[in-house]
Amino acid sequence: MTTQTPTSFAPASQQVLGVPAPVVQLVLLIVALFAFSFILWKRAAVLRLAGPDPRSDNIVERLKKLLVVGFGQSRQPRYLLAGVLHILIFFGFLILSLRSLTLLGEGFAADFHLPGFGGAFGELYATLKDYTALIVLTCCIVAALRRAAFKPARYHDRHARMSHHHEAYLILGLISLLMVADAVYEGSIMASLEIPLGAGLPLASFASVAVGGGSETLLLSLHVTSFWVHNVALLFFLCYLPLSKHFHVISALPNVFFLNLQPVGRVKPPRHDVENLDDLDQLGVGKLEDFTWKHILDFYSCTDCGRCTDHCPSYATGTPLSPRMISINCRDLAYESYPVLGKPVPQDKRPELVGKVVRDEELWACTTCGACEEACPVTIEYVDKIVDMRRFLVDEGRVPTSLQKPLAALEKHGNPYGKMARKRGDWVGKKDKAIDVEVLKKGGECDTLIFTDSCAAYDPRIVEISRNFAETLIESGDECGTLGKAEVDSGHEARRIGEEGLFETLRDQNLEALEEREFKRVVTCDPHAFNALNNGGYDLDKPVQHHTQRLAELIEAGKLKLNQLGDGRRYTFHDPCYLGRHNGEYEAPRQVLEALGVEYVEMERAKNRSFCCGGGSLYLFYEGESESRMGEKRLQMAEDAGAQVVVTACPFCLINLEDAVKTTGREGKIEVLDLAELVHSASANSGNERKEDEQVKSTGRKVDSEDGG
Amino acid sequence: MDIIVCVKRVPDTAELEVEIDRSGTGIEERDLAYGINEWDNFAIEAALALKEEHGGKVTAVTIGGEDDEEVLRRALAMGADEALHLMDSAFDGSDAQGIATILHKAISARPFDLVLTGAVSSDRSSGQVGGMLAAMLGIPQVVLATDLKIENGKAVVAHEVEGGLERVVELDLPAMVSVQTGLNEPRYVSIRGIRKVSSMEIPVQGAGDLGLDAVAVGEAGAMVTVEELFLPPKGEGAEMLEGDDEEMVEQLVAKLREQGGL
Numbered sequence: 016m017t018t019q020t021p022t023s024f025a026p027a028s029q030q031v032l033g034v035p036a037p038v039v040q041l042v043l044l045i046v047a048l049f050a051f052s053f054i055l056w057k058r059a060a061v062l063r064l065a066g067p068d069p070r071s072d073n074i075v076e077r078l079k080k081l082l083v084v085g086f087g088q089s090r091q092p093r094y095l096l097a098g099v100l101h102i103l104i105f106f107g108f109l110i111l112s113l114r115s116l117t118l119l120g121e122g123f124a125a126d127f128h129l130p131g132f133g134g135a136f137g138e139l140y141a142t143l144k145d146y147t148a149l150i151v152l153t154c155c156i157v158a159a160l161r162r163a164a165f166k167p168a169r170y171h172d173r174h175a176r177m178s179h180h181h182e183a184y185l186i187l188g189l190i191s192l193l194m195v196a197d198a199v200y201e202g203s204i205m206a207s208l209e210i211p212l213g214a215g216l217p218l219a220s221f222a223s224v225a226v227g228g229g230s231e232t233l234l235l236s237l238h239v240t241s242f243w244v245h246n247v248a249l250l251f252f253l254c255y256l257p258l259s260k261h262f263h264v265i266s267a268l269p270n271v272f273f274l275n276l277q278p279v280g281r282v283k284p285p286r287h288d289v290e291n292l293d294d295l296d297q298l299g300v301g302k303l304e305d306f307t308w309k310h311i312l313d314f315y316s317c318t319d320c321g322r323c324t325d326h327c328p329s330y331a332t333g334t335p336l337s338p339r340m341i342s343i344n345c346r347d348l349a350y351e352s353y354p355v356l357g358k359p360v361p362q363d364k365r366p367e368l369v370g371k372v373v374r375d376e377e378l379w380a381c382t383t384c385g386a387c388e389e390a391c392p393v394t395i396e397y398v399d400k401i402v403d404m405r406r407f408l409v410d411e412g413r414v415p416t417s418l419q420k421p422l423a424a425l426e427k428h429g430n431p432y433g434k435m436a437r438k439r440g441d442w443v444g445k446k447d448k449a450i451d452v453e454v455l456k457k458g459g460e461c462d463t464l465i466f467t468d469s470c471a472a473y474d475p476r477i478v479e480i481s482r483n484f485a486e487t488l489i490e491s492g493d494e495c496g497t498l499g500k501a502e503v504d505s506g507h508e509a510r511r512i513g514e515e516g517l518f519e520t521l522r523d524q525n526l527e528a529l530e531e532r533e534f535k536r537v538v539t540c541d542p543h544a545f546n547a548l549n550n551g552g553y554d555l556d557k558p559v560q561h562h563t564q565r566l567a568e569l570i571e572a573g574k575l576k577l578n579q580l581g582d583g584r585r586y587t588f589h590d591p592c593y594l595g596r597h598n599g600e601y602e603a604p605r606q607v608l609e610a611l612g613v614e615y616v617e618m619e620r621a622k623n624r625s626f627c628c629g630g631g632s633l634y635l636f637y638e639g640e641s642e643s644r645m646g647e648k649r650l651q652m653a654e655d656a657g658a659q660v661v662v663t664a665c666p667f668c669l670i671n672l673e674d675a676v677k678t679t680g681r682e683g684k685i686e687v688l689d690l691a692e693l694v695h696s697a698s699a700n701s702g703n704e705r706k707e708d709e710q711v712k713s714t715g716r717k718v719d720s721e722d723g724g
Numbered sequence: 725m726d727i728i729v730c731v732k733r734v735p736d737t738a739e740l741e742v743e744i745d746r747s748g749t750g751i752e753e754r755d756l757a758y759g760i761n762e763w764d765n766f767a768i769e770a771a772l773a774l775k776e777e778h779g780g781k782v783t784a785v786t787i788g789g790e791d792d793e794e795v796l797r798r799a800l801a802m803g804a805d806e807a808l809h810l811m812d813s814a815f816d817g818s819d820a821q822g823i824a825t826i827l828h829k830a831i832s833a834r835p836f837d838l839v840l841t842g843a844v845s846s847d848r849s850s851g852q853v854g855g856m857l858a859a860m861l862g863i864p865q866v867v868l869a870t871d872l873k874i875e876n877g878k879a880v881v882a883h884e885v886e887g888g889l890e891r892v893v894e895l896d897l898p899a900m901v902s903v904q905t906g907l908n909e910p911r912y913v914s915i916r917g918i919r920k921v922s923s924m925e926i927p928v929q930g931a932g933d934l935g936l937d938a939v940a941v942g943e944a945g946a947m948v949t950v951e952e953l954f955l956p957p958k959g960e961g962a963e964m965l966e967g968d969d970e971e972m973v974e975q976l977v978a979k980l981r982e983q984g985g986l
Contacts, residue, residue, distance in 0.1 A: 292916050412802065412911025419912050426915065427757035433738050437755045516915030 024204060024235060025125030026242040040122030040246070047250035053355070054257045055265075060353045061303060061311050067287045068307035070273040077272050080394075085271040090392040093624075094322065096161070100154045101392075104190070107151035108264075114144045114197065115249050122246060142215045145201075149218040152194040155187045169321035174337040174377075177347065179319050182259045189252050196245035198222040203238040207231060258355070260346075263318045267393040270316040273309055274394040279385060280597030281550040282510055283307075283399045285406055292515055299406025299513060302368050303348055306400065313395040314349055317342035323387035323397065328627040333642025334380035338387040338397045341373055348372045369404050378404050379415055380639050382630030383511045384592040389623045398511075405513030417638040418512060426517055429503030429524070430469035431633055440499025442467065442478040443485070452485050454499035457531045461496030463488055463565075464534035466525075468544035469504045470632065470666040476673070477540075477666040483695035484540055484562050490700035491574040501528035505547035507593075508632035522553060529555065538565045540691060542593035542665045543631060549598065561594055562691050563664045567603040570610045576699040579612035586613040587658035588690075589649065589672065590625035591665035604664050604690055611697055618656040626652060631667025646675035654685060664690045725780035725874065727771040727838045728831055730857075731764040731799060733792040734847040742955075749950040760795045763842025767903045769910035770872050771840050772803045778874055780837070781805045787815055787826055796926055801917040802910075812930035817943030820848075824856035825941055829934040832861060838879065839900040843868050854902040865900040866893055870907050 031039045083089050088105055091098035113129060120127035132140055162170060162183060170180070202222025205212070206229065212220035226237055256264050263270075277283075285298055287307070292298065300306055323338040324330050330337050348368065352360045366372050378401055387397045408414065414422065421431035429436050440454040453461060465488075471481040488495050506521035529537075537559045539545050545561040547553065560568070569575035588608060594600050601622045608615055620626045629645035630637075650672060653661045663669055672687040735756040743752040771782045783806040784799035786792050796807035810826055818826065831839060839861070844851040851867075858865035870890060871882035879895040884904060895901075931938045939945055965972040980986045 293919055298914075298916060409912060409914050410916065412913065412917070414912035416909050419910075422912070423759065427736055427759055433736065433740075435740055435755055436757075514914055516917075516919065520915055 024207070024238060025121065026239050027122055027125045027127075029239055031243070037123045040119070043122075043246065043250060044119065047254060050254045051257070054254060057353060057355045058257050058262075058315065060359065061349050062308045064304045065306050065308040065311050066304075068283075068309045069287060070309055073276055076276060077274070080274055080276075081268065081272045084274070084392075084394060085268045088392070090390070093390065097158075097167075097320070100158050100161075103150055103154045104158075107147045107154070110144060110147045111151065111193075113140070114148075115193075118197070118200075118242070118245055119249070121242070145216045145218050148194045148197060152191055152218070155191045155194070159184060159187045169325040170319075172321060172324055172337050172339055174335065174340045176340075176344065179260050179343065182261065183319075185255075186252075186259070186261050189248055189255070192248050193245055193252070194218070195222075196241045196248065199226065199237055199241035200245060202226055203229075203234045203241065207234040207238070257315075258350075260317065260319045260343075262315045263393060266312055266316040267318070270309075270312050271394050273312065275396055275399075278550045278598070279388070280546040280593060282402050285403070285515055292519070297407065298410040298515065299408070300369070300400070300403040301407040301411075302362060303345070303352060303365075305368075305407075306345075306403070310396065310400055310403075311349065313400075314342050314346040316393045317346060317395060318393065319343060320392065322390040322392065323395070326386040326390040326624065328384060328386065328629075328645045328648070329380045329382060329641075331626075331648060332645050334639060335374060335376040336380035337377075338381075341377070341397065341400065342395060344372050369407050373404060375408060375413060375415075376639060378408065379418070379637060380641075382592070382627045382634055382645075384625075384627035384630070385596045386592075386624070386627065389596055402511055402513055405511075406515055407513070409513040409515075414512075415637065415639070417636050418633055421633050421636045422509065422512065422514055422517065425504050425506075425509055425521065429521070430473060431504065431508075431636065432469065432473055434473045436503070437500050439467075439472050439502055440497060442472050442481050443497065444482070450482055450485055451489050451495070453496045455496040455501075455532045457501075458533075459496060460533040462494040462535045463496070464529075464532070464537045465495055465497045466502065466505070466537050466539045466544055466548065466559075467497065468502075468507075468539060468541040468547075468666075470670075471540050472502070474666065474670070477669065480540055480666065480669070480689045480691050483689075484538075484566075484691035487566070487575065487691065487695050487698055487700075488538070488569075490698060491569045493569075496532070496534065498525075498528050498532070501531075504632075505541075505544040505551065507543040507547035507551060508634070510547075510551065512633055518551075522547075522551060526553060529553075536560060536565075538562055540664075540666060540689070542591045542598070543667075546593040546597055561598075561600060561603070561664070563594065563603040563607060564600060566690065566694055567606045567610075570607060575694075577610055577612075577694065577697045578699045580693070580697050581612050581614065584614070584659040585616050585657055586660045586662055587616050587618050587653050587656055588621070589618070589628065589653070589661050589663040589668055590622055591663060591668050592625065592627050594664055595625055596623050604662070607690055607694060608662065611693060613660075616656050616658050618652050618658070620652055628663075628665075628668040628671035631665065631670075635667065635670065644671075644675060644678070646671035647679050650675045650679060650681065650685060654681075659685055661685065661687045662690050662693060663687065725774055725778040725838065726783070726834075726836045727774060727780065727840060728783045728785060728834070728836045729764070729767050729771045729799065729804070730827055730839070730841040730853070731768065731784050731786050731795050732761045732842075732845050732847075733758050733786065733788060733795045734761045734845055737846070744953055744955070749953050751953065758791070758794070760798055761842050761845045761847075763844060763846075763903060763905055764795070765842075765910045766905050766907055767840040767842050768799050768802055768804065769908045770869075770901075770903055771838075772911075773908060774838070774872070774874060775803075783808060783834075783836075785810065785827065785830060787811075787818075787823060793926060797918055797921055797924075798913050800921040800924055800926075801913045807924075807926045809926050809928045810930075810934070811928050812932075812938075814931045814936075814938040814942045814944075817946055818941050819946040819948040820850050820852035821856055821947060822941040822945050823853050824860055825945070826934065826936065827853070827857050828860040829936050830929060831857070833934075837897045837899075838874075839863070839898070841900070841902045843902045843904050851902075854900060858900040861898075861900065863898050863900050864895045865902070866895060867902045868904045869901045870904050872901055872903065872907065 027036050029036050088102045091101050117129055198218045199222050201219035203226050205223035206227045256262055289295055321339050327338050352365050381401045383398045385398055424431050424433035443450055443452045467481055471477045485495055503521050503524045506518040510518035536557055540562045542561055548559040588604050626649050627645055628649055661672055669689050676682055676687055736759050745752045775782050782804040784796050784804045785808045786795055787810040793809055796809055800807055810830055841854045866881045866883050868884040869881045873880045879899045881901055882890055882892045885891050965975050
């Protein structure tokens with residue numbers, strides 16, 4: 016307030032139903048603070064019972080994230096309108112919280128102001144606050160209209176069991192009420208004292224004009240009433256937050272502070288406080304309290320914004336999964352199981368967490384691509400939770416039949432296909448087809464150890480890529496070796512399926528084989544193996560590189576020379592989830608493509624927004640319900656971007672996308688290639704005629720098929 | 725409801741190229757991986773489901789050497805209460821009747837309401853043991869069961885009969901049922917699950933313990949012996965096309981044209 020209000024007008028000097036205002040204010044404040052603390056205490060009950068999770072390390076990094084992702088709202092602008100509205104309301108909140116405190120203080124003393132807000136700074140703040148209130152009010156109106164009239168699809172989840180829309184409207188209404196009440200509070204006094212209107216106080220001036228014609232008594236009564244409306248609404252708002260989806264107003268910033276600082280591709284251990292799996296009565300998460308406290312805090316922090324689900328490739332293809340609903344349904348379960356009034360509901364009276372609240376089919380429908388986590392503005396984790404619940408299912412024996420066979424094959428043969436372990440090294444070829452990759456025996460040595468993982472060792476289409484990559488390495492001067500039958504599956508997918516014991520067995524077998532051989536680096540064509548070796552508890556003391564990284568490195572070092580590939584076609588790169596999102600490697604493949612001199616176009620869903628091809632390894636076996644295929648959707652995106660060649664860098668992306676080319680009849684229109692094959696066909700290192708022959712042949716075929724189409 | 729399930733460990737040959745061994749009557753065992761006979765896995769699941777519904781005890785039985793204990797551990801991990809390992813060098817080389825005789829001795833010595841087996845084992849595929857065992861035990865038997873319930877103290881069994889038909893029959897207990905694959909969805913057995921039962925005692929019984937005359941079983945008692953094991957000779961008229969995909973397609977189209985297929 017810019018002008019001294021006559022004391023007689025001040026709410027603090029009035030009586031409310033015969034009781035002095037400061038007393039009323041004190042009672043209100045005590046009741047509200049008590050209720051708020053009580054509700055928070057009740058909400059914290061599950062957190063106290065939940066599993067441990069050490070998140071107090073690396074405070075500096077956490078504060079940075081808090082500043083950037085929390086206060087900086089860095090993930091909001093991905094959705095421009097909603098994001099900007101939220102940023103404005105968020106900063107409005109921060110600014111107006113001081114005003115709210117002042118108004119609470121004015122309930123006690125007419126001339127109350129926060130320390131330092133008395134003089135010129137107070138004047139300045141009054142203007143800032145008035146503009147802020149105007150902006151926030153506008154944002155609330157736009158947000159409500161947007162919800163009601165335009166109904167953005169992501170607010171209407173097809174798997175929603177209970178609507179939480181009313182909460183959104185109630186909160187928008189409450190915020191608007193706070194803005195309006197304050198405006199009337201100020202406007203009425205301005206009108207009464209005939210303070211000139213001004214651009215300094217637009218909202219208050221507007222209110223002043225609106226109530227302008229009123230009598231002195233009316234203005235006084237408006238002034239006092241709006242004051243109490245504001246303060247009661249504010250205190251109600253405070254207590255309502257932890258009862259609704261707007262708990263995030265309180266929990267989101269702590270949730271961001273405690274975010275996962277581990278590499279994204281690392282799955283959490285089954286329990287942070289138990290090392291040996293056999294010491295656990297039950298593996299994974301079967302009931303609410305089995306989640307870690309941070310995962311419960313995630314549920315509390317979900318704003319129901321639906322960005323996770325909007326980015327989920329599984330949801331987009333009509334599966335039973337919607338990541339958002341995992342948070343919402345688990346929070347509903349938490350609220351119902353630990354009611355604010357009354358005792359906690361015993362386990363046998365609650366719906367089962369895994370099976371009912373989150374159905375088995377939802378859990379199996381996740382490819383663990385991580386798009387949801389990348390999209391979440393408040394850093395909620397999903398993959399770890401889903402893996403934890405799958406661990407429980409695996410422990411209970413509730414594994415879909417279609418996944419049991421490949422799991423059994425992994426156990427018996429070390430690969431999901433049930434192929435003979437003895438033939439794992441056969442990809443290097445025999446006789447005239449042999450390439451110069453040594454299958455290392457115990458004690459064997461090489462520079463570059465190629466870890467194929469199962470797909471690139473057995474799948475005939477992918478074996479070509481392994482061979483192409485190996486040939487390129489050899490031509491660039493790398494001395495290559497591989498483990499052959501001593502290698503087993505990396506266990507990446509077994510772990511994500513929740514079969515932790517099998518993962519450990521496979522990992523230990525590989526570690527033994529690796530320890531018995533000498534090498535300078537490990538390279539792999541498979542991002543899943545790359546992730547497992549880097550983030551899967553292998554803890555190798557040698558660098559592990561994905562083939563894109565090694566190729567980029569060789570090009571930069573001048574060891575690998577490439578012919579320019581300008582063939583008039585437009586190329587795009589499909590980021591494999593476990594190369595990009597889970598390991599942050601977006602640049603290496605793009606550098607290689609640049610070196611190839613191709614005409615390049617980026618898809619809208621590129622880099623950390625990449626759309627999963629449908630998942631790999633065991634996921635190729637999984638038969639779940641869906642309406643369409645992720646690979647087909649992805650191909651459509653490539654076509655929409657105007658690309659004729661989709662380059663990828665993962666065996667499974669290649670398999671899924673090549674399948675999609677066939678199932679959608681796009682042969683001859685769009686081609687899917689692995690970066691390693693592309694590099695191999697353009698390699699200028701060997702300069703032999705074989706290469707040129709191949710290129711001519713491949714181009715010739717393309718022309719043929721185009722004619723045919 | 726006490727249920728005894730007969731299980732067998734067999735080589736997993738689905739994706740493997742089987743080689744005949746030097747004797748010409750068996751297969752090369754090097755590089756083979758073993759596991760539970762697929763049919764038997766369904767039999768265990770059926771037993772466990774009945775136990776969960778009606779109470780009682782499930783016992784898994786196998787005949788074989790030390791390595792074969794693996795399938796019993798697996799059954800225990802799935803939820804079987806007990807296991808019985810029938811192991812004796814005298815059992816080696818038994819024919820179906822020999823196996824049935826050994827099982828008969830072991831099973832008749834304990835109480836049971838139901839004996840379950842897989843309809844057939846994937847290695848020998850004789851499908852005889854169940855029938856012989858039921859005859860020796862003097863109890864009714866149904867083969868190729870596709871559904872199994874216990875109602876009013878009787879076994880109600882749906883099973884496959886000729887002509888693609890299914891029939892439902894009712895059996896007095898005790899009874900014997902040989903199950904077909906697909907009658908349920910067997911639960912998964914995790915590595916951790918198997919590790920958890922690794923210290924459980926599994927009693928072992930030999931010919932002497934069973935009161936069996938060693939010459940009545942095994943190679944000595946076998947009335948059926950394997951003469952020769954061989955891969956079927958290549959039939960006439962089959963031809964493998966060679967070349968890359970395009971060449972093979974061209975050849976195929978040419979051949980189809982030639983012989984009036986197109």
